[in-house]
Amino acid sequence: MSLSSEILVEAQGRNRRNPEATKASILAAARMEFAAKGLDGARVDQIAKRAKANKQLVYYYFGSKDSLYKAALDATYAEIRARERELDLSALPPRDAMVKLIDFSLNYLNQHREFIRMLADENAHGARHVRSSDMALETNSPLLELIAETLERGEVEGTFRAGVDPLELYVSIAGMTFFYFANGLTMSAIFGRDLTRDEAVSSYRDHIVSLTLNGLRP
Amino acid sequence: MSLSSEILVEAQGRNRRNPEATKASILAAARMEFAAKGLDGARVDQIAKRAKANKQLVYYYFGSKDSLYKAALDATYAEIRARERELDLSALPPRDAMVKLIDFSLNYLNQHREFIRMLADENAHGARHVRSSDMALETNSPLLELIAETLERGEVEGTFRAGVDPLELYVSIAGMTFFYFANGLTMSAIFGRDLTRDEAVSSYRDHIVSLTLNGLRP
Amino acid sequence: MSLSSEILVEAQGRNRRNPEATKASILAAARMEFAAKGLDGARVDQIAKRAKANKQLVYYYFGSKDSLYKAALDATYAEIRARERELDLSALPPRDAMVKLIDFSLNYLNQHREFIRMLADENAHGARHVRSSDMALETNSPLLELIAETLERGEVEGTFRAGVDPLELYVSIAGMTFFYFANGLTMSAIFGRDLTRDEAVSSYRDHIVSLTLNGLRP
Amino acid sequence: MSLSSEILVEAQGRNRRNPEATKASILAAARMEFAAKGLDGARVDQIAKRAKANKQLVYYYFGSKDSLYKAALDATYAEIRARERELDLSALPPRDAMVKLIDFSLNYLNQHREFIRMLADENAHGARHVRSSDMALETNSPLLELIAETLERGEVEGTFRAGVDPLELYVSIAGMTFFYFANGLTMSAIFGRDLTRDEAVSSYRDHIVSLTLNGLRP
DNA sequence: AATGAATGAGTATTCATTCAT
DNA sequence: GATGAATGAATACTCATTCAT
Numbered sequence: 001m002s003l004s005s006e007i008l009v010e011a012q013g014r015n016r017r018n019p020e021a022t023k024a025s026i027l028a029a030a031r032m033e034f035a036a037k038g039l040d041g042a043r044v045d046q047i048a049k050r051a052k053a054n055k056q057l058v059y060y061y062f063g064s065k066d067s068l069y070k071a072a073l074d075a076t077y078a079e080i081r082a083r084e085r086e087l088d089l090s091a092l093p094p095r096d097a098m099v100k101l102i103d104f105s106l107n108y109l110n111q112h113r114e115f116i117r118m119l120a121d122e123n124a125h126g127a128r129h130v131r132s133s134d135m136a137l138e139t140n141s142p143l144l145e146l147i148a149e150t151l152e153r154g155e156v157e158g159t160f161r162a163g164v165d166p167l168e169l170y171v172s173i174a175g176m177t178f179f180y181f182a183n184g185l186t187m188s189a190i191f192g193r194d195l196t197r198d199e200a201v202s203s204y205r206d207h208i209v210s211l212t213l214n215g216l217r218p
Numbered sequence: 219m220s221l222s223s224e225i226l227v228e229a230q231g232r233n234r235r236n237p238e239a240t241k242a243s244i245l246a247a248a249r250m251e252f253a254a255k256g257l258d259g260a261r262v263d264q265i266a267k268r269a270k271a272n273k274q275l276v277y278y279y280f281g282s283k284d285s286l287y288k289a290a291l292d293a294t295y296a297e298i299r300a301r302e303r304e305l306d307l308s309a310l311p312p313r314d315a316m317v318k319l320i321d322f323s324l325n326y327l328n329q330h331r332e333f334i335r336m337l338a339d340e341n342a343h344g345a346r347h348v349r350s351s352d353m354a355l356e357t358n359s360p361l362l363e364l365i366a367e368t369l370e371r372g373e374v375e376g377t378f379r380a381g382v383d384p385l386e387l388y389v390s391i392a393g394m395t396f397f398y399f400a401n402g403l404t405m406s407a408i409f410g411r412d413l414t415r416d417e418a419v420s421s422y423r424d425h426i427v428s429l430t431l432n433g434l435r436p
Numbered sequence: 437m438s439l440s441s442e443i444l445v446e447a448q449g450r451n452r453r454n455p456e457a458t459k460a461s462i463l464a465a466a467r468m469e470f471a472a473k474g475l476d477g478a479r480v481d482q483i484a485k486r487a488k489a490n491k492q493l494v495y496y497y498f499g500s501k502d503s504l505y506k507a508a509l510d511a512t513y514a515e516i517r518a519r520e521r522e523l524d525l526s527a528l529p530p531r532d533a534m535v536k537l538i539d540f541s542l543n544y545l546n547q548h549r550e551f552i553r554m555l556a557d558e559n560a561h562g563a564r565h566v567r568s569s570d571m572a573l574e575t576n577s578p579l580l581e582l583i584a585e586t587l588e589r590g591e592v593e594g595t596f597r598a599g600v601d602p603l604e605l606y607v608s609i610a611g612m613t614f615f616y617f618a619n620g621l622t623m624s625a626i627f628g629r630d631l632t633r634d635e636a637v638s639s640y641r642d643h644i645v646s647l648t649l650n651g652l653r654p
Numbered sequence: 655m656s657l658s659s660e661i662l663v664e665a666q667g668r669n670r671r672n673p674e675a676t677k678a679s680i681l682a683a684a685r686m687e688f689a690a691k692g693l694d695g696a697r698v699d700q701i702a703k704r705a706k707a708n709k710q711l712v713y714y715y716f717g718s719k720d721s722l723y724k725a726a727l728d729a730t731y732a733e734i735r736a737r738e739r740e741l742d743l744s745a746l747p748p749r750d751a752m753v754k755l756i757d758f759s760l761n762y763l764n765q766h767r768e769f770i771r772m773l774a775d776e777n778a779h780g781a782r783h784v785r786s787s788d789m790a791l792e793t794n795s796p797l798l799e800l801i802a803e804t805l806e807r808g809e810v811e812g813t814f815r816a817g818v819d820p821l822e823l824y825v826s827i828a829g830m831t832f833f834y835f836a837n838g839l840t841m842s843a844i845f846g847r848d849l850t851r852d853e854a855v856s857s858y859r860d861h862i863v864s865l866t867l868n869g870l871r872p
Numbered sequence: 873a874a875t876g877a878a879t880g881a882g883t884a885t886t887c888a889t890t891c892a893t
Numbered sequence: 894g895a896t897g898a899a900t901g902a903a904t905a906c907t908c909a910t911t912c913a914t
Binding site: 038040041117119120121122123124126127130131136137140141144161164165167168169171172174175176177178179180182183185186187188189190191193195203204207208210211212213214215216217 | 354383385394395407
């Protein structure tokens with residue numbers, strides 16, 4: 001049996017007597033379940049079923065629902081950090097770099113709604129898990145560094161004004177993008193305007209790009 | 219006085235044989251419990267205890283946990299809408315008006331964390347309750363109108379550029395302020411910088427004010 | 437206000453400050469509710485609502501759910517006994533009298549399904565209420581006497597054989613008629629033949645009439 | 655040995671880690687509880703205790719109280735059908751065959767009061783469970799067929815008259831026997847004559863045998 | 873006589889977790 | 894490493910009944 005078919009087998013059902021695949025399968029199922037229903041709403045039973053595994057295996061590998069949640073959170077953070085690390089802005093002029101940063105944030109959240117849900121859920125629980133997660137704490141977001149560098153380059157170049165705090169800018173951008181998707185359903189309902197359509201997202205992207213670039217002008 | 223303490227006052231000494239007080243007391247207790255633990259995490263038992271009422275009374279007056287949640291959500295929305303309606307920007311020049319809007323948003327969320335929690339929780343549940351709430355749907359946010367008017371006045375005056383969509387600006391401001399408090403704990407942990415201190419809030423306030431005002435320049 | 441319009445008022449809503457009407461209204465509602473759902477399934481709340489009365493009034497007038505049930509049972513028995521007393525078989529030849537008895541039983545049960553339900557329910561509870569009901573115990577069924585007389589007349593006349601026990605015959609007739617309506621739904625489902633249609637009832641009537649008359653021949 | 659005692663044996667000493675025994679034990683306990691108190695009156699707690707099992711196991715194996723009730727009903731039907739299938743009337747002359755049928759019905763109901771209770775209860779609930787039970791619907795009662803054959807043989811032989819509908823005769827016999835035991839307590843109380851004594855049953859048996867045989871004469 | 877408010881004890885059901893194999 | 898069986902503690906919700914006016 002070739003390697004590729006083994007992968008196929010893993011991807012399909014689950015390979016019996018293949019601990020790593022089993023564990024990975026449970027983690028993947030957990031991430032889906034937690035993202036869909038939050039820590040409180042998620043059911044261990046459901047996670048086991050999704051993973052085509054036994055419920056007891058969940059405990060065997062992860063100890064408790066809470067630990068599993070932390071593992072799922074870690075994996076989610078690891079993933080976005082990996083994507084962030086792929087960002088290479090060094091060759092771009094400051095304004096283009098800033099646009100790329102905004103686009104990255106917007107697109108990632110647009111495509112990874114489960115990250116939004118987990119972030120919101122984690123905050124609802126007072127950041128309890130993040131605070132005890134080496135992954136989240138030690139693996140710093142490269143984004144903050146990228147913003148700092150870009151701001152500095154722009155300031156030197158005269159494109160951006162001085163005195164802008166990178167973390168505060170990071171929070172602003174994250175807030176503008178996060179809130180859009182996090183509260184999209186509520187706002188669509190309240191304002192009677194569908195914000196989930198692609199054109200709406202695209203228009204909003206233009207809005208925050210120009211607001212930010214203008215906002216940073218000296 | 220923050221909302222939480224207002225709620226507390228209502229929730230305390232309850233008069234027996236005073237149906238309105240009882241109902242108000244249960245609602246107040248529910249708002250606290252839902253704000254603290256979300257829909258899934260909240261316990262009807264706990265709400266009854268907080269309200270110094272009998273558990274059955276909760277059902278007598280509100281029918282079900284879900285209906286109670288909707289009532290709590292409605293009350294929360296009613297309250298912020300009432301505050302929003304008190305905002306009078308007509309006498310202010312456009313830039314000052316915009317600052318006041320931002321300050322209102324920031325301060326309200328800073329003092330009413332329970333609103334943040336309920337908003338996040340409601341989104342986690344797919345805006346299910348908001349969609350069936352006449353209160354949330356029919357009582358439109360005056361903020362959107364205020365932003366539209368201010369933008370228009372600023373445009374006429376030459377302070378603000380044209381073509382800014384009021385709803386998109388509303389979302390940006392709401393996002394920047396909401397995210398700061400919603401994710402404050404997580405970000406403080408991750409970035410090792412306490413964002414909950416008053417000075418940090420004040421600094422962030424200056425940041426979004428200047429970002430927005432500059433961002434709206436023609 | 438004329439008497440007739442008062443009756444109308446009573447029949448419609450319920451006359452406030454009219455204790456007898458109120459009590460009658462509650463009893464009527466109770467009979468409907470108990471007949472529909474049995475002692476266990478009936479809800480005091482529902483009875484009060486049906487009677488357009490207050491729940492507390494139910495207790496004021498009847499003391500407890502159980503006492504109310506007994507009152508409803510008594511009323512039900514009183515009603516059928518009254519109908520039975522109206523039966524006059526003296527002028528009929530024995531065979532015709534027997535047919536009339538069978539028809540009475542069949543028709544009464546067909547038209548008063550609530551009697552069937554209450555009888556079945558009471559048996560399910562081990563005849564607990566009947567045993568303590570003066571009404572049920574003291575007001576003997578005239579039917580037994582009528583059967584005895586008819587049997588005797590038939591025996592003298594030579595139409596019926598001797599030695600038939602009136603009570604046993606009463607039980608047979610009651611059983612054949614009761615079971616038909618009591619288990620009609622179950623049997624219709626199991627045998628795939630609708631026994632609730634009028635023609636089916638009519639055909640069954642002919643069957644038990646001829647079975648009984650033939651069965652009593654010398 | 656009556657069914658009740660058979661059930662009791664099963665329900666007693668339960669082997670741990672013996673799923674089939676556990677499930678059987680719960681079902682046996684459920685049959686007793688439902689037969690004694692009906693669907694509404696039965697308590698899941700009590701069933702678990704009777705089965706010496708954990709309450710959650712009831713749900714683990716049967717899903718809900720209603721499903722458990724259906725399972726109990728199915729088991730009850732399966733049992734009587736099995737007994738019915740054991741009846742072999744082919745060697746008997748028509749009249750003897752008919753007597754055997756009547757005796758079977760009377761004896762089975764006399765010894766399996768729980769069947770009476772479940773049948774009555776199911777009718778009280780509008781045959782809801784029977785209608786969705788494959789067991790009850792598909793496993794036809796062999797009794798109907800036996801009656802039809804016996805009637806036919808008797809007709810050929812000249813013992814029975816023609817034109818008797820087998821289902822109607824089935825209903826009559828079932829009614830006469832069922833009602834006797836179902837309403838025995840009530841009637842004993844009302845008529846002041848103990849119908850539960852063996853001699854009373856025996857006398858009633860003779861009555862319905864002669865009523866039926868005579869009733870079927872040509 | 874009439875009513876709304878309040879309560880305690882239950883009732884089906886759920887869920888994370890552990891046991892035994 | 895893997896699995897089905899078993900459990901205790903909750904959890905939302907119900908219901909007959911009583912209290913206060």
